[in-house]
Amino acid sequence: MNKRSRLHLPAPPARPGERPDFSYVQISPAGAVARPEISVRARDIDYLAHELVRVLGDDAEAVGPWNPHLDPSDLQMGLRHMLLVRIFDERMQRTQRAGKISFYIRSLGEEAVSVAQCMALLPGDMLFPSYRNQGLHITRGMPIVDLMCQLLSNTRDMCKGRQLPVMYHSKANNIFTISGNLATQFPQAVGWAMAAAIKGEDHLAASWLGDGSTAAADFHHALTFAAVYQAPVILNVVNNQWAISTFQGYAGGEQRSFAARGSGYGVASIRVDGNDFLAVHAVTQWAAARARTGAGPTLIELVTYRVAGHSTSDDPSRYRAKDDHKFWPLGDPIQRLKAHLIRLGEWSEDRHETLIAELDALVAKSWQEAVTYGTLNEGPRLNADLMFEDVFKEMPQNLLRQRAAMRLQRT
Amino acid sequence: MNKRSRLHLPAPPARPGERPDFSYVQISPAGAVARPEISVRARDIDYLAHELVRVLGDDAEAVGPWNPHLDPSDLQMGLRHMLLVRIFDERMQRTQRAGKISFYIRSLGEEAVSVAQCMALLPGDMLFPSYRNQGLHITRGMPIVDLMCQLLSNTRDMCKGRQLPVMYHSKANNIFTISGNLATQFPQAVGWAMAAAIKGEDHLAASWLGDGSTAAADFHHALTFAAVYQAPVILNVVNNQWAISTFQGYAGGEQRSFAARGSGYGVASIRVDGNDFLAVHAVTQWAAARARTGAGPTLIELVTYRVAGHSTSDDPSRYRAKDDHKFWPLGDPIQRLKAHLIRLGEWSEDRHETLIAELDALVAKSWQEAVTYGTLNEGPRLNADLMFEDVFKEMPQNLLRQRAAMRLQRT
Amino acid sequence: MAHMNMIQALNSAMDVMLARDPAVVLMGEDIGYFGGVFRATEGLQRKYGEHRVLDTPIAEGGIVATAIGMGVNGLRPVAEIQFADYIYPGIDQIASELARLRFRSAGDFFAPVTIRTPCGGGIRGGQTHSQSPESIFTHICGIKVVMPSNPYDAKGLLIASIEDDDPVVFFEPKRLYNGPFDGDPNKPAVPWTSHPKGQVTEGYYTVPLGKAEIVRAGSDVTIITYGTMVFVAVAAAAALGLDAEIIDLRTLVPLDVDALCTSVKKTGRCVIAHEATRFSGFGAEILAVVQEECFWDLEAPIQRVAGWDTPYPHAFEWEYFPGQARVSEALKTVMEVT
Amino acid sequence: MAHMNMIQALNSAMDVMLARDPAVVLMGEDIGYFGGVFRATEGLQRKYGEHRVLDTPIAEGGIVATAIGMGVNGLRPVAEIQFADYIYPGIDQIASELARLRFRSAGDFFAPVTIRTPCGGGIRGGQTHSQSPESIFTHICGIKVVMPSNPYDAKGLLIASIEDDDPVVFFEPKRLYNGPFDGDPNKPAVPWTSHPKGQVTEGYYTVPLGKAEIVRAGSDVTIITYGTMVFVAVAAAAALGLDAEIIDLRTLVPLDVDALCTSVKKTGRCVIAHEATRFSGFGAEILAVVQEECFWDLEAPIQRVAGWDTPYPHAFEWEYFPGQARVSEALKTVMEVT
């Protein structure tokens, strides 16, 4: 081993103490990217995988062919959902720090992804989220208190105490159960969509995973099966630039966009400004229309930034520059939508403050209610017997016996 | 399920009784595809993943920028290797039918892939083959009798009776052990190449898998790791249009070329006429030069046709048109190289016949020798004790005991 | 009733279920137009359409994952893994997802997927076409594990598996596809036509999951086995003239503990036989359970007969296979003690 | 000698080996610049360079596969799987390739890969950060399986694993990273500084693979265990005032059968304890071996104490964990018989 290594090792935009260099992010001007017909063949739109669909310019004006021309009321709704996600996240982060929940994951800076995408879909569409898509639950109207009960593993926990915090689900809202194992949901969504197609139903499936998770085998399986069967599915890569401590170059993002992966499989693929509520909504609507008209699957790469640490177990100051998000060239999704609404004359600083206060109060009140159903260490607790249920539909003999043994042990 | 299914299901070029329609194969004229510098960036050569590099035209002339300008002696050597592969294959197929070996896999119609690629590489380059790359062993000079001993699981079997026929390896020739599990060798080759880079050595790794195998997770892992670390590796997809009974559309080939997959990951990718010895040699040389100069990995899609059944266990007449290969638009690699050599004045029908007779004799003689070392059912046999060796480097207690028990059982 | 070999019985099970339940779909490599490399799905695509009997890409992980998605969306997928040796690329989706959906979602989501896969050796398949990895799946809670030993059970168990709302991994001992096999490769092959379990009801019926079968009642010793080894055990006991009680587990999870213990309590002696490698094979769990439940009734240590702890070698298949000689040896050992 | 917790001991093992052998490379998710989510590789990239301590993509299958290729090309890779729960995507490359290379190539190729992975619960990780899948790997012939219970052994066993030319899956009970743990979460945490096994030689040494350790000699009963359960067993036996012989397996494959049998032949009673789910857990194999070898010496049925056959639930971690109460129960049961 006397010779010099030639192995290429991707380098991140900045390490602690360095000034972040985000010049690697290819940015198209707002309004600059053409919008093809929804019936277009995947192979004819490679450019969409390399350019960056943007609607909101620096002047907060909505421009270009991808402008979804949403009603101001929808924009206000979107703003509200994003703000609620952010306020909820902040509060839960503090709650974890105070030792009242065991774990939390914020989506700070990425709120537009879940909220705008969810708003562009129909309630019957099935969502297969990752752990950073709390915006989907909030947009689909899940009460905050229900989410908190999951975080507390308390007596009203929808998971009956079985899952780590943030691993929500909602059958009523068509949101699938979240897995701790990365990427597994991606090909499951494709299978769900295949079933919809087999049954001749109009619903589509949508799934989300992170830039780091694209390296997982399931990403490949999802794309292969989606392409082969032209499944009505929207596969979203949330490129927030970081896995845990490794930046997107370690998932291959240095060489090519993640959207380009999809093109390679013959899946229509779009790279979009993930912090631009309007652009995210527009591309999702386009993809949904494709899926519903039988034009096949779409991969969307949402370019955004993980402003938060990976989770409450993480300390990003160990591996990246502090305040690096301030250098992020695509801004903040909430600020951008707010500025746009103000420019439209449909919003104001005052209304914004009022809304924040309202949502703060909602979150605070929800927490007060949630803890009455029990907390991690105090108050009412779920019965531990529940641990033996739902392993199988009917409890087999070994579990019956073990449950009995556990009951004895507790008495 | 009263509505109509909308699931897309790929359809093959022909089912039994139909006339094959190969119009889906995109073919560029010989000499038409530009040859970029080896230092080119992957992202700048997407065209190479969609066009088809060809050197030998219908008139058997070598044309265009990819012409490798090989010496006639090299061409003759290539022809000899390809013929030997074909004759060996035919003989072994008959041997299996006669019940003398348990299984066989031919590479009929695909001989140029292994032979031309192997000739374009250096002996120190490490090869990670699939089961249809017997041409690599033959080109690297492995005696036919050694291959036959493996097929017979006899006393000179390099695998000591442990592997199914055709699962050869050769440490001396730098050819890795073949696995029955598809695609596993692809990311292993990348790891080997990463190690070469870490050690600062010049060798590269090359690996092969089929169109069907591209769906396996390991294909994705190979591309991801190759792209991230810019490993000196050549990843070859032998697109012979069929897996077992499913055609390449079931691996996603309907939507996009397999080479396009590589482009999506930012790996330089070339689609080449796999039945054109010169073109195959040229693109392999190009990829090898890239790897050796630190320009990174290359994916090569070799477009060819599986003229043979999948294996001796297969009956292709159940799922595809008989004699479909006669309609295959890219001809036969041996005929094409032969015609080229004749056109160059470096070969003749007579020399061809003589060579065939010589190789026939070589194969026949090798078989006569091989069976003296034992056959599946008669003659000398390996000691069954060998089954317990090489599970671990040193035999642990449980295996020592089990070996003793087996010895007792036999006595 | 009709004569069926095990392939025909499995085919009939899928045929019956495709006809009865529009939610049933089949999927797997080469299972569609071609009818499967072992022909288990022959004719079913023609009969039920390309949309009910799907060819798939060669990606076992993708097959299981999409089957899960389809199951969650109301279908009842029956996925074939071409050889059990190739189930490993799908094991994450099986262990981390399929087996866990119901639990982690508190019953809100589940996927009634059946995974069929041929296992076992004796067909000169070498180390990658002969494995019996069932023990691994028995350790993953949340999955049922089945392995039939004859056409009648195969059909009834497969129908029961497809109808079951829990995921099932269904192992098919491929050496038994064409006939019962007593472990002696030199004897002429016996077809299922000559065996009572080769008589199969043509329509719908089930063999319940979780119930072992007493293949032969007896009082000298209990042999607990499943799959290919059932016939080897029968032959070995007969050759020794033992009045053995032979139990075919049929379902490994949930395990029919009562059947095993009732028998061992009666006979006081026990031999366990399977084809999979011995170390941490399913025999270990069976032995553990029997020891725990029947310790005071045991008159001799329980013996295990299994494949050696090596890969299945192409050239030494019959030295590897736990044939009659090894079962006899174990039987003699437990009987010697008085 | 220095005080080290288990993370520091593992770090020291890798440090020593990186320095001694230029062929040693580390690889895994977040192990490079960041030093690993449990900080086991902290400082090593800075010390040995980015080319010896590699961050990788999040693809466990790709990590194992490329480690194999590197191993075949003369390196000695130590790959980290971030949590044992995430080893499944890599299991095909482990079972079908890593474990088989030497065998199928008749010794011509092999890959001396060590796979380190944190396992076990007790850290509120929920069902996907708490699993103990070791039993699965013990069934795959061709891999060695190791699980240390303290810093001293962890370092010596890891060095031995890295030096071993066979592949090793090295499980690290993460609940023991910071201190011994007797199963009572309500007691104040104990650091390794106060434990003799927290005294670790700074330089090179090995603890041989395949050798169990008698943690406590005794004559009443043998407790066979490994990993987190070692300390639970010690505490439970002490609380009952039993003169128990407690064996820490340390290596599961190859299993130190002699050590187990010598002890059980002496004590005549045996309890087996592990954290993994009981059904087809490694306890089954241990029980089977002890029963086979020591049947005539047993004065009571062997008892198993293990995790329940359910996923590890977030809210019921301590009801799930096989703590002192369950070990005591088993001890009482085997001791009751006279």
Ligand SMILES: Cc1ncc(C[n+]2csc(CCOP(=O)(O)OP(=O)(O)O)c2C)c(N)n1
């Ligand atoms: C199969 C698997 N491997 C590793 C992990 C550990 N892990 C959890 S999150 C994470 C990083 C994921 O990054 P990315 O996909 O970019 O998502 P993000 O957190 O940025 O939203 C890792 C490595 C896991 N959960 N599952």
Ligand SMILES: Cc1ncc(C[n+]2csc(CCOP(=O)(O)OP(=O)(O)O)c2C)c(N)n1
């Ligand atoms: C993981 C795995 N799944 C399934 C198989 C069974 N199988 C063997 S070859 C084959 C088809 C492979 O087709 P392709 O990759 O196109 O290679 P070709 O035979 O055409 O050279 C299949 C499905 C296998 N060997 N390994």
Ligand SMILES: [Mg+2]
């Ligand atoms: Mg990310």
Ligand SMILES: [Mg+2]
């Ligand atoms: Mg093919």
